[in-house]
Amino acid sequence: MYRNKKRELIPLSATNTDNVNVDSTPIESEQVNMPPPLLSATNLTCIREERLLFDQLTIAINAGDIVQVEGPNGSGKTSLLRILAGLSQPYEGEVLFNEHAIATCREEFHQHLLYLGHLPGVKGEMSAQENLAFNLALHGASDKSINTEATLAEVNLTGFEDSLASHLSAGQHRRISLARLYQSNARIWILDEPFTAIDKQGVHALEQLFKAHIAKGGCVVLTTHQDLLTFSEQQVKKITLDYTFDSYDE
Amino acid sequence: MWKWLHPYANPEVSYHFAGRMLPWLSALAALFLSIGIVWALAFAPADYQQGDSFRIFYLHVPAASLSMGIYLGMAIAAFTSMVWQFKLADASAAAMAPVGAVFTAIALFTGAAWGKPMWGTWWIWDARLTSELILLFLYLGVIALHSAFEDKNLAGKAAGILTLVGVINLPIIKYSVEWWNTLHQGSTISKLGKPSMTADMLWPFLFCFIGFILLVTLVICIRFRSEVLSRNSIRPWVRTLVSTQLAATEK
Amino acid sequence: MNQPKTPHNLSYRSVFSLVLKRDLTIALRHKDDIINPILFFIIVVTLFPLGIGPEAQTLSRIAPGIIWVAALLATLLSLDRLFKSDHSDGSLEQMLLSPQPIFILVLAKIVAHWIITGLPLILIAPLLAVLLHFNEQSYGALMLTLLLGTPVLSLLGAIGVALTVGIKKGGVLLSLLVLPLYIPVLIFATSAIDTAALGLPYSGQLAIIAALFFGSLTLAPFAVGAALKVSTN
Amino acid sequence: MQFDSFSAFLDMGGYGFYVWLSFGVSAALILALIVSSVLGHKKVIKNIAIRQQREDKLRQVRKQRKNTQVDLTQHSTKEITQ
Numbered sequence: 001m002y003r004n005k006k007r008e009l010i011p012l013s014a015t016n017t018d019n020v021n022v023d024s025t026p027i028e029s030e031q032v033n034m035p036p037p038l039l040s041a042t043n044l045t046c047i048r049e050e051r052l053l054f055d056q057l058t059i060a061i062n063a064g065d066i067v068q069v070e071g072p073n074g075s076g077k078t079s080l081l082r083i084l085a086g087l088s089q090p091y092e093g094e095v096l097f098n099e100h101a102i103a104t105c106r107e108e109f110h111q112h113l114l115y116l117g118h119l120p121g122v123k124g125e126m127s128a129q130e131n132l133a134f135n136l137a138l139h140g141a142s143d144k145s146i147n148t149e150a151t152l153a154e155v156n157l158t159g160f161e162d163s164l165a166s167h168l169s170a171g172q173h174r175r176i177s178l179a180r181l182y183q184s185n186a187r188i189w190i191l192d193e194p195f196t197a198i199d200k201q202g203v204h205a206l207e208q209l210f211k212a213h214i215a216k217g218g219c220v221v222l223t224t225h226q227d228l229l230t231f232s233e234q235q236v237k238k239i240t241l242d243y244t245f246d247s248y249d250e
Numbered sequence: 251m252w253k254w255l256h257p258y259a260n261p262e263v264s265y266h267f268a269g270r271m272l273p274w275l276s277a278l279a280a281l282f283l284s285i286g287i288v289w290a291l292a293f294a295p296a297d298y299q300q301g302d303s304f305r306i307f308y309l310h311v312p313a314a315s316l317s318m319g320i321y322l323g324m325a326i327a328a329f330t331s332m333v334w335q336f337k338l339a340d341a342s343a344a345a346m347a348p349v350g351a352v353f354t355a356i357a358l359f360t361g362a363a364w365g366k367p368m369w370g371t372w373w374i375w376d377a378r379l380t381s382e383l384i385l386l387f388l389y390l391g392v393i394a395l396h397s398a399f400e401d402k403n404l405a406g407k408a409a410g411i412l413t414l415v416g417v418i419n420l421p422i423i424k425y426s427v428e429w430w431n432t433l434h435q436g437s438t439i440s441k442l443g444k445p446s447m448t449a450d451m452l453w454p455f456l457f458c459f460i461g462f463i464l465l466v467t468l469v470i471c472i473r474f475r476s477e478v479l480s481r482n483s484i485r486p487w488v489r490t491l492v493s494t495q496l497a498a499t500e501k
Numbered sequence: 502m503n504q505p506k507t508p509h510n511l512s513y514r515s516v517f518s519l520v521l522k523r524d525l526t527i528a529l530r531h532k533d534d535i536i537n538p539i540l541f542f543i544i545v546v547t548l549f550p551l552g553i554g555p556e557a558q559t560l561s562r563i564a565p566g567i568i569w570v571a572a573l574l575a576t577l578l579s580l581d582r583l584f585k586s587d588h589s590d591g592s593l594e595q596m597l598l599s600p601q602p603i604f605i606l607v608l609a610k611i612v613a614h615w616i617i618t619g620l621p622l623i624l625i626a627p628l629l630a631v632l633l634h635f636n637e638q639s640y641g642a643l644m645l646t647l648l649l650g651t652p653v654l655s656l657l658g659a660i661g662v663a664l665t666v667g668i669k670k671g672g673v674l675l676s677l678l679v680l681p682l683y684i685p686v687l688i689f690a691t692s693a694i695d696t697a698a699l700g701l702p703y704s705g706q707l708a709i710i711a712a713l714f715f716g717s718l719t720l721a722p723f724a725v726g727a728a729l730k731v732s733t734n
Numbered sequence: 735m736q737f738d739s740f741s742a743f744l745d746m747g748g749y750g751f752y753v754w755l756s757f758g759v760s761a762a763l764i765l766a767l768i769v770s771s772v773l774g775h776k777k778v779i780k781n782i783a784i785r786q787q788r789e790d791k792l793r794q795v796r797k798q799r800k801n802t803q804v805d806l807t808q809h810s811t812k813e814i815t816q
Binding site: 419 | 660664667670671674677678680682688689713728731734
């Protein structure tokens with residue numbers, strides 16, 4: 001009901017003004033005649049367990065962007081990614097895909113979205129290959145065209161194709177889920193800590209993959225504790241979240 | 251269509267509105283209930299069959315109809331919140347659940363206490379008592395679900411879905427219980443029914459009924475205010491309200 | 502990718518069979534999940550004669566109730582598995598994020614659940630009925646009511662699990678949420694069996710259970726979808 | 735008045751126990767509901783106040799750190815809030 005109302009953040013008292021803080025840097029489009037952003041969010045406000053995580057966050061992510069969400073633990077990075085993916089609903093504001101609210105074009109949006117969260121989504125009762133094949137099929141890849149064995153080889157899982165996932169390590173589970181990136185047609189990649197439990201070479205390979213992806217007109221939104229090594233400062237756009245203790249007014 | 255409702259869609263406005271209603275509601279509820287209950291206990295005639303045990307009727311029937319009515323109210327609130335994303339409706343549904351549960355318990359208890367002299371036993375699987383019992387389970391489920399979630403917004407959404415599923419099921423359950431009851435009990439036991447009500451029974455009944463409705467509205471208003479506060483705890487108006495109230499109590 | 506290949510869009514039927522096949526495969530490799538509810542069903546039913554006494558007449562009088570209540574409890578016990586493991590390993594959120602309609606995914610999972618728990622219950626029920634001196638005329642009614650009734654249990658139960666899947670101690674809560682919803686099925690199913698024992702037609706009760714089945718079949722998947730969205734939030 | 739005497743009123747034509755029990759239990763339940771609702775309201779207000787104080791304190795600590803020119807790195811922020 002308040003959807004279109006203009007809101008302002010009113011700090012609790014004057015002494016707090018220097019602390020007001022969702023330090024969001026909206027990402028400006030570099031050229032004047034840019035196509036509309038691939039994924040954007042307007043006035044996002046997130047409240048969890050009666051705590052304000054971020055508020056009035058406005059983001060625009062264009063094709064070719066790689067965006068890193070930064071902030072201390074508990075500052076709402078995961079919440080932001082989940083809201084962008086449409087898994088969580090923001091308290092206020094909305095997320096737009098190609099300028100349409102994602103709730104109104106769920107299936108189309110999901111065709112262009114690849115989200116990998118903290119949990120790998122790998123079933124222990126199925127083999128690495130079966131897990132990958134199911135995930136790919138569910139997300140719309142046709143069975144025959146894809147060589148799951150070759151894809152698993154990309155993430156260094158050759159020889160483990162037929163092992164039940166319950167016999168594999170956490171890092172290997174993560175690799176199974178990351179393998180989807182190699183076969184993805186999705187333009188928007190939202191990755192929550194993709195490098196967790198991945199070794200140096202793996203990280204390097206993933207960064208190369210991100211480069212190829214953005215070069216092809218995709219975009220990547222990710223959180224990570226380590227910096228991206230092979231990207232220059234200018235290439236990576238940053239959204240910084242911080243703790244806030246502010247009150248919020250509608 | 252919703253324009254006239256719009257000012258009340260603001261949590262602050264509706265919080266204060268509910269606050270202003272409190273004295274009126276408590277005064278009216280006290281008035282109606284005291285008149286109704288004294289009349290029911292002392293002045294209304296005894297039933298020609300059930301004697302003075304009939305006086306329990308003045309409690310049982312209002313409690314039973316309110317228990318159903320509150321569930322229906324909760325379902326309407328849940329529906330409103332789901333369809334129009336109307337957050338205050340969640341708060342009001344959360345406020346209604348415990349009240350409804352208490353009135354269901356009252357209906358059950360008075361039903362049993364009325365049944366004891368009539369049937370010679372505290373509990374009988376009478377259709378109305380059985381469906382009240384099941385209604386109590388439904389209420390307890392909603393309350394338990396509310397308290398299981400830490401985030402009040404999520405709790406409201408989950409409880410809303412459950413309430414709607416429950417309200418679709420409620421008529422089916424009621425119908426099935428009634429059907430089951432006629433199947434198994436036959437006509438040997440007279441049900442708790444409405445005996446022919448004369449005018450001097452109707453008036454105290456109406457006073458009691460209206461009194462209970464006012465009382466329920468009062469308690470819902472009190473709980474609604476707490477729900478609104480805790481759901482909006484990070485808003486400036488709540489902060490200032492809380493600090494001024496605390497300052498007032500400390501003096 | 503400047504001209505992205507539009508991902509191959511699956512038909513409803515292939516999504517359905519994809520998820521169904523996956524859930525069945527997982528269940529078959531994790532046989533405890535299939536066997537435990539059945540063992541529970543058998544043990545509960547055998548406890549009744551021990552508690553009540555072995556008189557054939559008493560047992561055959563209360564047998565329909567015993568079998569149905571035991572079936573409700575066995576279903577309840579197995580419900581947790583419907584979404585719990587998928588929720589805890591993240592595959593549930595991947596399903597919700599897939600470009601497939603949620604109600605198809607949910608329906609496939611519920612059907613898989615029914616095949617894994619409902620169907621074995623139906624197969625084992627006549628054997629237990631023998632132990633309880635079931636009235637010979639009512640075996641048909643027992644099978645028919647179970648056949649129509651157990652899917653309703655899976656469908657309604659799915660709503661309860663979907664609501665409680667994100668909660669740490671959801672087990673007890675689940676029974677509080679789900680069991681009251683099972684009451685109409687219990688009433689009409691046992692009454693159909695009782696009526697059959699008297700040699701009377703029980704098509705009325707069956708029709709009502711069928712109505713409950715179709716009602717829950719059309720509405721439950723949407724409620725489950727909405728509930729899952731809340732739970733994964 | 736339907737009753738001749740006060741004792742007749744208490745006796746309720748032999749049904750006194752059930753009638754008074756019903757009214758008594760109902761009154762007790764309703765009273766408990768009202769009391770718990772009012773107390774609940776006070777508790778909500780108190781909880782909000784407590785949280786407010788805690789947050790004010792956190793904010794002050796933060797400000798002091800800023801004033802003493804300690805870099806607010808991610809690490810130190812984490813310490814403050816934990």
